[in-house]
Amino acid sequence: MLLGVGLVTAAVPATAAVPATAATPTGWPGVGGIVYAAGADGSGSIDYQALLRVVVTYTDPQCVNQTTDFHPNGVVNTDIGGSTYTSPPLSQWTATTTQSTFTTCHDSTGNLLTGVGGTVTRTMVAWTQYFSCQPAGLGITGTLTDPEAGLTNAAGLVTLQGRATWFVPDFSGPLPASCPPPPAAPVIAPSAAEGPPGSALTVTGTGYVPGSPATLTFDTDMTTTPTGSATVGADGTFTAKITVPANAPVTQGWIVVSSPGSYTRRVPFKVVPGLTVSPTSGVAGSKVTMTGWGFSANTLLAVSLWGADPLTLGTVTTGADGTFTYAATIPRWPGGTGTEGFTSSLSVRGPQDWAAVPFTVPPLAQWMDAKAGGWGLGNATSPLTFILNFGHYRNYQYGAVVEAPSGYLFVSHGAIRSEWAALGFENGALGYPTSDEVGGLVNGGVYQNYDGGAILWSPATGPHESVGPIRAEWQATGFESGVLGYPTTEVATGLANGGSYQNYQRGAIVSSPASGTHESIGAIRGEWQATGFEGGILGYPTTDEVGGLRNGGVYQNYQGGAVIWSPGSGAHESYGPIRAAWQSTGFEGGRLGYPTSEVYSLTGGTAQNFQGGRITDINGTITIS
Numbered sequence: 001m002l003l004g005v006g007l008v009t010a011a012v013p014a015t016a017a018v019p020a021t022a023a024t025p026t027g028w029p030g031v032g033g034i035v036y037a038a039g040a041d042g043s044g045s046i047d048y049q050a051l052l053r054v055v056v057t058y059t060d061p062q063c064v065n066q067t068t069d070f071h072p073n074g075v076v077n078t079d080i081g082g083s084t085y086t087s088p089p090l091s092q093w094t095a096t097t098t099q100s101t102f103t104t105c106h107d108s109t110g111n112l113l114t115g116v117g118g119t120v121t122r123t124m125v126a127w128t129q130y131f132s133c134q135p136a137g138l139g140i141t142g143t144l145t146d147p148e149a150g151l152t153n154a155a156g157l158v159t160l161q162g163r164a165t166w167f168v169p170d171f172s173g174p175l176p177a178s179c180p181p182p183p184a185a186p187v188i189a190p191s192a193a194e195g196p197p198g199s200a201l202t203v204t205g206t207g208y209v210p211g212s213p214a215t216l217t218f219d220t221d222m223t224t225t226p227t228g229s230a231t232v233g234a235d236g237t238f239t240a241k242i243t244v245p246a247n248a249p250v251t252q253g254w255i256v257v258s259s260p261g262s263y264t265r266r267v268p269f270k271v272v273p274g275l276t277v278s279p280t281s282g283v284a285g286s287k288v289t290m291t292g293w294g295f296s297a298n299t300l301l302a303v304s305l306w307g308a309d310p311l312t313l314g315t316v317t318t319g320a321d322g323t324f325t326y327a328a329t330i331p332r333w334p335g336g337t338g339t340e341g342f343t344s345s346l347s348v349r350g351p352q353d354w355a356a357v358p359f360t361v362p363p364l365a366q367w368m369d370a371k372a373g374g375w376g377l378g379n380a381t382s383p384l385t386f387i388l389n390f391g392h393y394r395n396y397q398y399g400a401v402v403e404a405p406s407g408y409l410f411v412s413h414g415a416i417r418s419e420w421a422a423l424g425f426e427n428g429a430l431g432y433p434t435s436d437e438v439g440g441l442v443n444g445g446v447y448q449n450y451d452g453g454a455i456l457w458s459p460a461t462g463p464h465e466s467v468g469p470i471r472a473e474w475q476a477t478g479f480e481s482g483v484l485g486y487p488t489t490e491v492a493t494g495l496a497n498g499g500s501y502q503n504y505q506r507g508a509i510v511s512s513p514a515s516g517t518h519e520s521i522g523a524i525r526g527e528w529q530a531t532g533f534e535g536g537i538l539g540y541p542t543t544d545e546v547g548g549l550r551n552g553g554v555y556q557n558y559q560g561g562a563v564i565w566s567p568g569s570g571a572h573e574s575y576g577p578i579r580a581a582w583q584s585t586g587f588e589g590g591r592l593g594y595p596t597s598e599v600y601s602l603t604g605g606t607a608q609n610f611q612g613g614r615i616t617d618i619n620g621t622i623t624i625s
Contacts, residue, residue, distance in 0.1 A: 063106070090127075272294070372396045
């Protein structure tokens with residue numbers, strides 16, 4: 001397994017290093033090594049590679065040939081704890097050559113020549129250094145020794161994964177019994193092995209030099225971030241509070257501690273996305289808010305509730321900063337009632353990221369008791385009882401709590417509950433509640449919504465149902481705040497031709513299959529009543545009242561005619577041949593104006609008076625006078 005690039009640059013204790021000097025030819029990239037793990041026993045290997053020789057030759061004699069050797073007799077010393085592994089001289093490493101050509105050179109005086117032929121031959125050498133029985137996380141450093149170049153344990157010329165210090169690969173468990181006793185290396189222990197960006201950690205260290213400073217960094221393959229420091233106590237221990245960098249990528253990281261006189265060590269810490277949920281428990285229908293951070297940017301995540309099987313709640317897309325907020329509704333668990341409660345988890349999952357937090361669904365009876373307590377319903381007086389379509393209820397001293405098939409809990413009590421009971425509870429036309437009681441209406445009113453409508457209550461009218469087309473018409477008039485006020489009766493059926501009505505404080509709503517559903521109010525209603533309501537000559541209303549006529553007039557059409565009202569004429573019927581003749585004069589906008597009487601009988605016919613005259617119908621002959 002190829003390990004990622006490390007970050008810490010403090011070296012393990014060793015012979016004082018001699019810096020690289022001019023003895024190293026210009027342009028040498030040094031020795032690079034990559035650390036590999038061989039197994040969970042402290043063993044591994046380091047593949048070193050170096051540039052050994054560069055030979056430049058030209059076909060033009062004016063060009064100056066060059067040969068440069070880079071430390072052919074140098075050796076690499078690999079220090080791990082108390083062990084030093086020394087390589088053969090670079091000239092004895094496995095060699096490979098590459099060649100490239102070019103067409104320019106410089107002559108002996110430094111002039112640039114073009115159009116010439118040249119070849120560069122580079123000799124690269126490689127060596128694999130094996131190690132074993134080394135504690136996980138112990139620092140590894142490399143130096144170069146080349147007496148001919150005046151270098152002894154020269155630092156800065158050997159890198160491991162691009163860094164001055166790398167580490168023995170992570171593995172779990174102790175070293176094999178066949179290994180010699182490991183060096184007296186310090187031990188570090190974080191309070192957690194994984195966590196999201198921004199996590200607060202406590203790091204303890206033992207086996208350090210008393211009084212020395214300990215420097216802590218948080219490393220990933222690509223970054224190193226200072227996170228804190230501490231002073232080692234007289235007993236060789238320290239405790240430090242650190243925070244995982246807020247911008248730490250979701251990846252394998254390490255907590256690294258370096259301290260003078262002690263071996264540099266690291267321990268793994270896995271950075272995972274962060275996720276919280278509020279609240280942390282709830283029954284079906286409960287609202288929760290999930291907040292995530294440290295996820296991949298602009299990524300679609302699936303949100304799920306986990307139990308025996310996952311339930312997908314929806315999806316959310318992270319922002320450019322890898323964060324999101326998601327509002328979810330806890331659903332009913334399929335295949336069961338979910339009354340017993342369970343401990344689950346809420347999770348989010350994407351192509352690369354995953355996180356979960358515990359979530360508790362309490363027993364349904366417990367949740368009902370909490371809701372009943374909030375509404376002052378007193379103590380439970382019945383067990384949890386199963387009803388229509390997987391619903392449930394539980395009775396209390398002053399009402400009940402009902403769980404609808406949707407999983408939501410609703411309170412049912414008082415006069416509105418009595419009206420619901422009279423209508424058949426959940427088995428009746430209203431079905432289950434879809435809201436708790438809502439107060440604050442005009443004149444102290446209260447309502448509760450149901451699958452099939454609502455129940456309204458006010459001190460003056462008591463509780464009454466509101467359902468179907470009549471409810472829709474009432475809504476169009478402005479509910480209880482409109483012209484009709486509160487309902488004063490239930491919906492009454494059995495009228496002519498399948499009609500129905502409901503009375504209100506200031507009128508009624510009348511409905512039939514043929515005429516639709518319309519209001520009936522005020523003086524026009526009084527006139528319609530005088531004609532015999534729907535059983536009279538006019539039949540059912542076919543429109544609501546229509547205002548805006550001349551001189552403040554209002555009319556309402558019916559199956560058999562209309563009723564017209566104005567401040568100057570009052571309310572009067574209009575139907576039959578006399579209405580047709582009035583229409584021919586332009587209705588109330590014509591010379592006759594509004595009717596001032598009902599249709600009345602004459603010898604051989606009927607007549608109706610208007611503001612500007614009279615219309616008679618004698619034996620089928622219409623006369624306008």
